[in-house]
Amino acid sequence: MRNETKHYINGEWVESTGSETIDVINPATEEVMGKISSGTEEDLDKAVKAARAAFPSFSRSTKEERIQWLKNIAEGYEKRKEELISVMTDELGAPLTVSEEVHYPMGLGHFQQAADSLADFSFSEDRGGHTLLKESIGVSGLITPWNFPTNQASTKIASAIAAGSPVILKPASKTPFAAIILAEIIDEAGVPKGAFNLVNGSGSVIGNGISSHPGIDFVSFTGSGTVGEKIMKNAAETIKKVALELGGKSPIIVLDDADVEEAAKTALSNIMNNTGQVCSAGTRVFIPQSMKQSFEESLLDQLSNFPVGDPRKEGIAMGPLVSEDQWETVQSYIKKGEKEATLLTGGTGKPEGLDTGYYAKPTIFTDVSNDSVIAQEEIFGPVTTVITYDEVDEAIEMANATVYGLAGYIVGKDPETIKYVASNIRAGRIKVNGEKTDFNGPFGGFKQSGIGREWGDFGIEEYLEIKSVHGMPSS
Numbered sequence: 001m002r003n004e005t006k007h008y009i010n011g012e013w014v015e016s017t018g019s020e021t022i023d024v025i026n027p028a029t030e031e032v033m034g035k036i037s038s039g040t041e042e043d044l045d046k047a048v049k050a051a052r053a054a055f056p057s058f059s060r061s062t063k064e065e066r067i068q069w070l071k072n073i074a075e076g077y078e079k080r081k082e083e084l085i086s087v088m089t090d091e092l093g094a095p096l097t098v099s100e101e102v103h104y105p106m107g108l109g110h111f112q113q114a115a116d117s118l119a120d121f122s123f124s125e126d127r128g129g130h131t132l133l134k135e136s137i138g139v140s141g142l143i144t145p146w147n148f149p150t151n152q153a154s155t156k157i158a159s160a161i162a163a164g165s166p167v168i169l170k171p172a173s174k175t176p177f178a179a180i181i182l183a184e185i186i187d188e189a190g191v192p193k194g195a196f197n198l199v200n201g202s203g204s205v206i207g208n209g210i211s212s213h214p215g216i217d218f219v220s221f222t223g224s225g226t227v228g229e230k231i232m233k234n235a236a237e238t239i240k241k242v243a244l245e246l247g248g249k250s251p252i253i254v255l256d257d258a259d260v261e262e263a264a265k266t267a268l269s270n271i272m273n274n275t276g277q278v279c280s281a282g283t284r285v286f287i288p289q290s291m292k293q294s295f296e297e298s299l300l301d302q303l304s305n306f307p308v309g310d311p312r313k314e315g316i317a318m319g320p321l322v323s324e325d326q327w328e329t330v331q332s333y334i335k336k337g338e339k340e341a342t343l344l345t346g347g348t349g350k351p352e353g354l355d356t357g358y359y360a361k362p363t364i365f366t367d368v369s370n371d372s373v374i375a376q377e378e379i380f381g382p383v384t385t386v387i388t389y390d391e392v393d394e395a396i397e398m399a400n401a402t403v404y405g406l407a408g409y410i411v412g413k414d415p416e417t418i419k420y421v422a423s424n425i426r427a428g429r430i431k432v433n434g435e436k437t438d439f440n441g442p443f444g445g446f447k448q449s450g451i452g453r454e455w456g457d458f459g460i461e462e463y464l465e466i467k468s469v470h471g472m473p474s475s
């Protein structure tokens with residue numbers, strides 16, 4: 001049992017001013033694996049005061065100092081590798097290989113990338129009639145979701161440090177322990193007191209408090225659209241800038257010259273990765289009518305390459321969903337899907353032999369209409385939809401017929417068609433033929449998928465204000 005009831009404020013681990021705690025459940029065993037403090041408004045206030053006190057010197061720290069802090073954090077993160085992998089498997093239910101090959105390197109990559117981006121970053125520019133200065137935005141509040149415990153926190157913290165913005169982090173209460181390890185790493189990295197603070201607690205108290213606190217200048221949030229909307233409304237009262245990374249219903253467009261096996265592999269890995277709990281997952285597969293049958297056969301053939309089960313067991317590709325609530329939500333969408341489309345595989349209930357744990361069946365619907373509920377709403381589970389098309393323009397039109405615009409995937413060969421489709425999908429990130437992720441590539445959405453960008457140099461820009469100085473004496 002982990003009892004982590006302290007907050008990290010002003011460079012120290014301190015007791016909460018309240019006595020309430022929140023249980024953290026291991027989704028594979030359904031047992032309580034630990035507790036965190038349910039922080040109070042007073043705890044948050046202390047953290048904001050510490051961050052404001054740190055602002056004058058932290059915002060004027062040199063590029064070299066910030067690069068060193070980022071490198072120290074990356075080094076500390078590497079030293080805690082085994083522990084981070086283990087804790088993410090227990091709190092999130094990610095199979096050990098997924099924790100090791102997906103979660104662990106993503107958390108690390110943002111600190112390394114921020115150090116590299118900062119080395120080439122210019123905080124001032126002579127633009128002829130004026131000099132442009134880029135300065136820290138002030139104090140930032142960071143609110144993160146449970147689906148990528150280190151990735152989401154790391155990208156925000158790394159950009160804020162690079163920009164000289166002190167922060168208060170509130171991690172998701174379902175998966176707080178990886179963030180606590182991250183705070184311990186930052187504590188040892190030489191980052192000045194008050195520049196990084198962590199307050200645990202509920203979204204309704206600490207999250208809500210961050211978005212309305214007059215001492216916080218900027219809120220960076222990742223999570224659901226419903227909470228994103230509340231944050232924007234709250235932030236409006238103190239005219240705070242907000243960056244929102246919200247949901248998606250991203251298309252995978254399979255071109256008519258695609259290798260059908262590759263297309264099926266892309267579709268399956270999109271729903272199996274992190275048990276489909278990925279904001280940028282491709283969950284609407286657009287396939288030429290002529291390839292439908294062979295594509296569906298390949299999906300069913302390849303399904304056995306993705307075994308579902310205990311995340312601590314070797315060879316498992318997909319673990320449980322994060323919580324009972326999430327399991328219920330996914331089940332209700334599968335029930336809707338059974339009325340709206342044809343069930344190719346999966347369905348409601350738990351996979352055979354997996355009665356304990358929030359396990360769901362990998363579920364594929366075919367003959368899906370793009371305007372059905374299962375093709376329009378974010379399910380956040382291992383559920384995908386297969387939609388057919390005749391002409392590529394029809395696929396693009398359907399791909400864009402959604403309120404979201406986070407990501408898009410293309411599988412195919414002809415370079416001109418790939419370029420045409422990539423430039424016509426209205427989304428913030430496009431991946432062609434499973435291309436690897438570049439940590440300097442901006443991440444964020446069009447439309448209701450969000451506002452702003454994270455990762456690399458664009459991520460740093462979010463934590464900066466722009467000042468134009470007219471008549472700056474030349475040195």
Ligand code: TAP
Pocket residue numbers: 143144145146147170171172173174201202203204206207208211222223224225227228230231245246247248278279326329378379380
């Ligand atoms: P959210 O409720 O959006 O939680 C995300 C973060 O916001 C958590 O830290 C949460 O705190 C906090 N929060 C909750 N209410 C808040 C408020 N009123 N003001 C400020 N912060 C608040 O996500 P969820 O409930 O865990 O998941 C619900 C659905 O959101 C999922 O089914 C999925 O569709 C979507 N989701 C999307 C993403 C991404 S990456 N786009 C990630 C997770 C979930 P607590 O943890 O303490 O509640």
